[in-house]
Amino acid sequence: MQIAQVIVDIPTRQTNNPYSYLIPDYLVDQVVPGMRVEVPFGNRKITGFVVAIVNNSDFAGKLKPISSLIDFSPVINEELLQLSSWMADETYSFKISCLQTMLPGGMRIKNKKRLIANDDSVVNQHPEIFDGNHEIDYNRQKLTDKSIAQIIRLQKEGKIQVEYNLTHHAKPIMMKAYQGQLDQGQADSQLAVVRKNAKGQLKLLSILSAHPHETFLRNQLITQGVTESAIKTGEKNGWLKQTLKRHIRNPFLRSVAHTNPLTLQPDQKQAVTRINQAISGKQDQVFLLEGVTGSGKTEVYLQSIAHALETGRTALMLVPEITLTPQIVGRIRSRFGNQVAMLHSALSNGERYDEWQRINSGQAQVVVGVRSAVFAPLRNIGLIIIDEEHDSSYKQTDNPRYQTRDVAKWRAAYNHCPVVLGSATPSLESRARAMKGVYKLLTLPHRINRHALPHVSIIDMKTEMAKHRSILSNQLSNAIQDRLDKHEQIILLLNRRGYSAFLMCRDCGYVPKCPNCDISLTMHKNTHSLNCHYCGHKEPIPTVCPKCHSKRIRFFGVGSEQLEEQVKQLFPTARVLRMDVDTTRKKGSHEAIIDKFGAHKADILLGTQMIAKGLDFPEVTLVGVLNADSALQFPDFRSSERTFQLLTQVSGRSGRADKQGEVVIQTFNPDHYAIQLAQTQDYERFYATEMRVRHDGKYPPYYFTVKLTGNSPSENQTASEMFDILTYLKSHLSAQAIILGPTPKAVTRINNRYYYQIIIKYRKEPNLKPALDEILMQSQKKQRHGLQIAIDNEPLDFM
DNA sequence: AGCACGCCGACT
DNA sequence: GTCGGCGTGCTC
Numbered sequence: 001m002q003i004a005q006v007i008v009d010i011p012t013r014q015t016n017n018p019y020s021y022l023i024p025d026y027l028v029d030q031v032v033p034g035m036r037v038e039v040p041f042g043n044r045k046i047t048g049f050v051v052a053i054v055n056n057s058d059f060a061g062k063l064k065p066i067s068s069l070i071d072f073s074p075v076i077n078e079e080l081l082q083l084s085s086w087m088a089d090e091t092y093s094f095k096i097s098c099l100q101t102m103l104p105g106g107m108r109i110k111n112k113k114r115l116i117a118n119d120d121s122v123v124n125q126h127p128e129i130f131d132g133n134h135e136i137d138y139n140r141q142k143l144t145d146k147s148i149a150q151i152i153r154l155q156k157e158g159k160i161q162v163e164y165n166l167t168h169h170a171k172p173i174m175m176k177a178y179q180g181q182l183d184q185g186q187a188d189s190q191l192a193v194v195r196k197n198a199k200g201q202l203k204l205l206s207i208l209s210a211h212p213h214e215t216f217l218r219n220q221l222i223t224q225g226v227t228e229s230a231i232k233t234g235e236k237n238g239w240l241k242q243t244l245k246r247h248i249r250n251p252f253l254r255s256v257a258h259t260n261p262l263t264l265q266p267d268q269k270q271a272v273t274r275i276n277q278a279i280s281g282k283q284d285q286v287f288l289l290e291g292v293t294g295s296g297k298t299e300v301y302l303q304s305i306a307h308a309l310e311t312g313r314t315a316l317m318l319v320p321e322i323t324l325t326p327q328i329v330g331r332i333r334s335r336f337g338n339q340v341a342m343l344h345s346a347l348s349n350g351e352r353y354d355e356w357q358r359i360n361s362g363q364a365q366v367v368v369g370v371r372s373a374v375f376a377p378l379r380n381i382g383l384i385i386i387d388e389e390h391d392s393s394y395k396q397t398d399n400p401r402y403q404t405r406d407v408a409k410w411r412a413a414y415n416h417c418p419v420v421l422g423s424a425t426p427s428l429e430s431r432a433r434a435m436k437g438v439y440k441l442l443t444l445p446h447r448i449n450r451h452a453l454p455h456v457s458i459i460d461m462k463t464e465m466a467k468h469r470s471i472l473s474n475q476l477s478n479a480i481q482d483r484l485d486k487h488e489q490i491i492l493l494l495n496r497r498g499y500s501a502f503l504m505c506r507d508c509g510y511v512p513k514c515p516n517c518d519i520s521l522t523m524h525k526n527t528h529s530l531n532c533h534y535c536g537h538k539e540p541i542p543t544v545c546p547k548c549h550s551k552r553i554r555f556f557g558v559g560s561e562q563l564e565e566q567v568k569q570l571f572p573t574a575r576v577l578r579m580d581v582d583t584t585r586k587k588g589s590h591e592a593i594i595d596k597f598g599a600h601k602a603d604i605l606l607g608t609q610m611i612a613k614g615l616d617f618p619e620v621t622l623v624g625v626l627n628a629d630s631a632l633q634f635p636d637f638r639s640s641e642r643t644f645q646l647l648t649q650v651s652g653r654s655g656r657a658d659k660q661g662e663v664v665i666q667t668f669n670p671d672h673y674a675i676q677l678a679q680t681q682d683y684e685r686f687y688a689t690e691m692r693v694r695h696d697g698k699y700p701p702y703y704f705t706v707k708l709t710g711n712s713p714s715e716n717q718t719a720s721e722m723f724d725i726l727t728y729l730k731s732h733l734s735a736q737a738i739i740l741g742p743t744p745k746a747v748t749r750i751n752n753r754y755y756y757q758i759i760i761k762y763r764k765e766p767n768l769k770p771a772l773d774e775i776l777m778q779s780q781k782k783q784r785h786g787l788q789i790a791i792d793n794e795p796l797d798f799m
Numbered sequence: 800a801g802c803a804c805g806c807c808g809a810c811t
Numbered sequence: 812g813t814c815g816g817c818g819t820g821c822t823c
Contacts, residue, residue, distance in 0.1 A: 006823080011800060019823040042801065042822040059823055784819085 002028050003057050004066060006039055007095050008048035013780055014094040016085075019048070020057035022065040026145030030152045031066065034074025034081060038067045049099045051081060069148070070113075072155045072162055075103060075360075077377055079414055086410055092776050092791035093400035101400060102375040104356040106349030107164050113138045115151065116161040119243075126150060134244075138162075158361070164353070177245035178231065179215040180208045181238055187212065190239065200230030208239060215245050259334040261306065262299050271300050271442040276307040278418035279382050286409060288389075288434040289422040291444030292453075292681065293652025297422045298328070300444070301385050302335050304420065305366060309339070313382025313417070314365040318404060321345065321370050321393035322610040327594070329368055336366050343369030343376060346590065371396060374407045381415040384408045388613065389421035389430055390645055395796045403794060405430075424652065424683070425645040428694060431687055432701040454623070454654040454661030456679045460670045462509045471566055476624045476664045480567075484574055484603055488659070489619040492606035493650050494563050495630040503530065504633070505545035506552040509668040511633055512542065520633045522746045531744070563606055563626065571604070579607035612650045621661050623654040628667040628675055635746070636797045637699040640674040644686050647678035698738060698761055700794070706772065707795040708758040709745070712787040715754040719744075721787050722756045725775060729760065732771040737762040746799055753788075759798050 005018035021039050023031050031037070035050050045067055057063060076084070076099060084098040091098075116135045117123045123130045129147050130136055143151075154160045182190065187209035194201050204226045207216070221231060234240040264272060271289060278285045291297045305315040319328060321344075333340045341355045341364035358364040360377040367376040371394055374384075386394065386408055394404035405421065412419045421430055421439070434441040447453070459473040472480070483490050503521075504511045512521045512530050514537045521530035521539070529538045545553040564578045577597055584590040590610075597605045600619055605611055631643045647665060654661030667675055677686040695702050708725060712718045722742035729739055738761040745755040762768060772791055779789035 003823095008823085010822080013821080021823060039823080044800070044822095046800090046822095057823075061823065063823055781819085 001055065002031070003054050003063065004031055004037065004050045005052040005054060005057075006037060006048040006066075007051055007099065008039065008041060008046055009096050009100075010041070010046065012783065014096060016088055016095045018051055020054075020059045020063055022063045023053070024065045024145075026149060027066065027069065030149055031069065032074055033078070034076040035072075036070035036075060038070060040064045040067055049076060049096070051095075069152075072152045075107065077379070079379075079411070080375060080377065082414070083375075083407070083410060087400055087402055087407065090406065091400040091402050091793055092772055098400050101372065101396075101402075104343070104349075104352045106353045107356070114163045116163055118159055118161060122154065122159045126154070161357075175245060176218045177215050177243050178218065178221065178234070178240040179243050180211065180213050181241055182208050183212045184209050187239075190237075198230070200225070200227030201233055204230045204234055204239070215243060217245055257334060258337065259331075261303055261335070262296075264299065264303070265296065265444075265446065265448065267444050267446065268296050268300050271444065272303045272307075274440065274442060275300070275304045275383070275418060275420060279304065279308050279313070280311060282416035283418060284409075284412040284416055286412070286419045286421065286433075286439040287442050288426055288430050288439045289420050289442045289444070290426055290431075290434075290683075291422070291424060292447060293424050293649065294447040295424075295444035296448045297387070297444060298331060301387070301420070301422065302332070304383055304385070305332075305336065308382030308417070309336070309365060311382055313380050313415075314378040315367070315383045315385070316373070316376060316378055316381055316408075316411075317366070317368045317385040317387065318373055318394070318408070319368065319370065319387045320391035320613060322613050327616055332366065332368050339364055340366045340368060341376070343367060343373040345370060346588075371404050374404045374411070381411060382417050383420070384412055384417065385420045385422065387422045389423045390425055390427040390641075391613075392642075392796055397796075399790070401790075401792050401795075425648050425686075426683075428641060428687065428690060429701045432691070452660060453681055454651055454663045456651055456663040456665060456681075458670050458675060458679055459664060459666045461666050461668050462507070464666070465506055470570075471563060471626055472570065472624075473664070473666055476626075476666065477570060479622050479662060479664055480571060480574075480604070480624070483622045484571060486621075488621040489597070489600065489602075489617060490604045490622045490624065491611055491617075491620055491650070491653055492563065492567070492604060492624045492626060493612055494606065494608060494626045495628070495646075503541065503553055504668065505548060505550055506554065507550040508545060508548040510545050510547040510553070512539070512546070514635075520635050522635050531746075567604060567606060574604050575602040576604045576606065577602040579605060579611050583607075584610070609646065612646055612653070617653070618659075620654055621659050623650050623661070623663045625650055625663070625665045625667075628665045628678075629669045629672065632669060632672060632674060634799070636799055637694070637697060638797055640672075640690055640693070643672075643674040644678050644690075647675065648681055648683070651678065651681065703738075703761040703763060704765075705762075705794060705798075706760040706768070707792040707798065708760070708775070709755060709790045709792070710742075710757070710787060711750075711753045711755045712785070713753055714786075715748070717785070717787065718754045718756050721782065722758060725789075726758060728775065729758070729771060732767050733760075733762070733765055734767075737765050737768070757798075 002023040004021050004023050006021055008019050031050055031053065033050050033052055036047055037050055038045050038047055047070060080102050084095050084102065087098045088095045114135055114137055115129070117130060123132065123134060129143065129150060151160070155162060187205050191202065191205040191209060194205065203224065204221065207221070207224065207226070231240065235242060275287060289297055289300060301317060305317065308315045317332065329342055341359045343352060343355055347355070356377070359367055362379065367373055367378055369376065386405060389405060396402050408419050430439065433439045457475065459475055461473065464473045480490055514521055528541060530541055531538050542553060544551050564576060567574070567576055577593055579593050583593065596602055598617055625647060628643065628647060631646065632639050651663045654663050665675065665679070669675060673689050674686065677689070694700065710718050710722045710725070712721070719742065726739060726742060733739070739758060741758040742756045745757055748754055760768070775789065776791060782789065
């Protein structure tokens with residue numbers, strides 16, 4: 001007797017223990033781990049993942065049988081199944097949510113699906129399933145048990161496709177196609193006899209020669225220069241046979257010319273050699289590739305990926321959320337062509353599903369994608385790359401709160417392959433590990449072609465503001481006018497976080513800070529006070545600056561729309577493009593803006609952080625940062641690191657080609673070390689300085705941290721429950737553990753729910769894990785009373 | 800989510 | 812006595 005162990009999806013009471021279900025006779029030997037099933041649960045039906053097939057169950061009661069199969073082949077492979085268990089444990093979440101995050105968005109919908117025959121022969125051989133149609137809605141009732149077994153077999157053999165009911169534009173597209181009927185020799189001999197002025201036919205034959213017996217979509221041929229009449233002739237001569245081919249939606253908007261590996265500089269060569277040795281030696285070594293902007297990290301990635309492929313393995317490359325622009329993808333694709341699959345948030349469900357399918361079936365061996373692509377169903381991975389490893393988008397902010405770097409390391413250990421963490425400004429965590437020898441440090445200290453770093457000047461906005469009230473300093477305005485005259489391009493960066501509520505004196509730059517924590521206080525509009533997130537300190541909002549007694553102490557923050565208006569007013573002839581969340585909401589608009597700017601159809605590109613990352617415009621010779629310190633004022637231990645990284649990154653945007661670049665940084669804190677050291681691009685000194693701050697403040701990487709957040713509709717309830725948790729923690733942890741809070745969050749009320757948090761900082765607490773597991777279990781019961789608890793292991797911030 | 804079970808107050 | 816309120820626990 002076969003019994004399936006199923007992780008069920010129960011909305012409330014979640015559990016990591018599987019439930020046992022009988023496998024009905026017709027599904028014996030067909031159900032395998034990794035498939036989703038529908039099962040009876042109480043008096044209704046729910047879905048779940050089969051995680052194991054066993055012979056007997058230790059459940060004492062009477063087992064129920066599986067109701068139906070959702071997948072005919074596993075959607076989660078053995079590796080990812082194991083990963084989900086580790087992840088649930090690591091992130092204090094439930095297996096079911098881990099498994100669901102591993103699937104591409106569109107597939108999480110369960111009910112309906114369609115079966116699509118890949119060719120006519122399947123339709124003809126199985127009238128009992130297809131009834132003469134190419135595509136049918138899957139309907140359990142209409143099919144016999146035997147047919148279902150057939151369907152599973154047909155999918156295994158790749159003769160049919162299963163399409164889940166995704167959004168409307170996710171339908172598979174069948175297009176007119178032609179199958180080549182010639183082998184290479186035949187095509188070549190035809191090529192020799194065809195008239196030399198029959199361009200279309202020549203092109204067609206050369207394609208057939210290069211790809212014998214392949215099937216091509218009609219417009220694939222047309223776009224490559226094969227004429228209509230040439231196709232007709234080809235059909236007539238028996239070179240081609242008309243057929244239908246499933247069109248795989250192509251998320252690459254344009255085709256890319258093939259490029260060859262570039263010659264490496266000595267330090268690049270050294271890095272590639274070390275990485276390739278680890279690939280060949282099947283070592284799960286982590287490398288930290290530290291290279292200044294323009295030092296050629298990408299080429300190191302590309303040649304290492306090539307090596308992984310040469311050894312018959314696959315490669316995974318992760319990039320930050322916003323960076324996944326055509327520029328980067330284009331470079332990967334120009335080297336590896338159709339072996340590349342791309343997974344990012346701008347894809348439609350249908351596109352994402354197609355890419356996922358290409359990876360799962362082994363058609364794509366290189367995956368480029370954002371955070372969630374770390375779960376790409378690649379097999380036999382030979383290399384994992386995380387570009388801009390310090391980027392905050394690698395940590396998921398809601399359940400399961402995983403850190404992509406850690407998942408990558410797990411997969412590397414499983415696949416016996418190296419991980420490369422690349423950055424110009426590594427996170428302190430990673431760099432500290434490299435210093436301890438846990439990671440191997442590889443450095444690329446030189447810019448390719450020895451381009452000089454841009455000249456960076458810092459403008460003190462305190463004195464500027466005293467002169468005039470413009471967002472732009474005189475020096476920046478003059479520099480902009482100069483570039484406009486020279487017909488060169490300009491990028492203006494506005495920190496979106498400047499919107500946030502903090503106080504600052506416009507005359508002396510004073511920002512109220514907590515007396516206990518050395519961190520800026522946050523405006524709490526609802527309580528009319530300044531609060532500290534770390535210790536709960538509160539004080540009234542001052543009406544005059546406590547330092548210089550000026551009355552001009554107020555909120556700080558400018559939006560990108562206002563900036564656009566001002567810039568247009570000051571420079572009426574300039575062509576201005578704005579890029580922020582508002583202008584890039586529509587699919588493809590991000591690319592459209594980049595293309596337009598790249599083609600020099602605009603003079604000024606202004607926007608938020610998203611313009612800082614990974615973009616490479618050779619015509620840009622001036623970068624202006626309008627409010628460099630707005631991130632700095634955030635009441636968070638990582639704000640200096642973020643500021644330094646951002647400024648270093650944007651500075652790299654200026655003057656990458658043969659023109660000298662200039663960067664103007666406007667700030668109210670010209671003396672802050674993050675800004676000073678960004679001016680000289682001195683990562684080493686920043687690292688040393690910041691490490692001391694982290695050490696003194698008992699922050700990561702010196703301490704481990706956990707953030708517990710509770711919320712409920714009642715402020716009293718939230719607070720009292722959080723105090724209960726505090727009591728519980730105190731009784732289970734050692735005296736060395738630092739427990740901060742509970743304190744109300746900066747935005748205490750969201751959607752009429754009140755948020756409180758507790759921060760735990762520790763070095764060694766063997767009892768912490770079981771204590772948090774217990775809190776997680778208890779939180780299920782408390783949910784009934786409206787209280788939600790979130791546990792964030794190693795949070796990115798304390799806010 | 801839904802249903803059973805069981806422990807309390809109000810009532811034919 | 813018992814009907815039914817709802818808080819609690821369970822569903823393979």
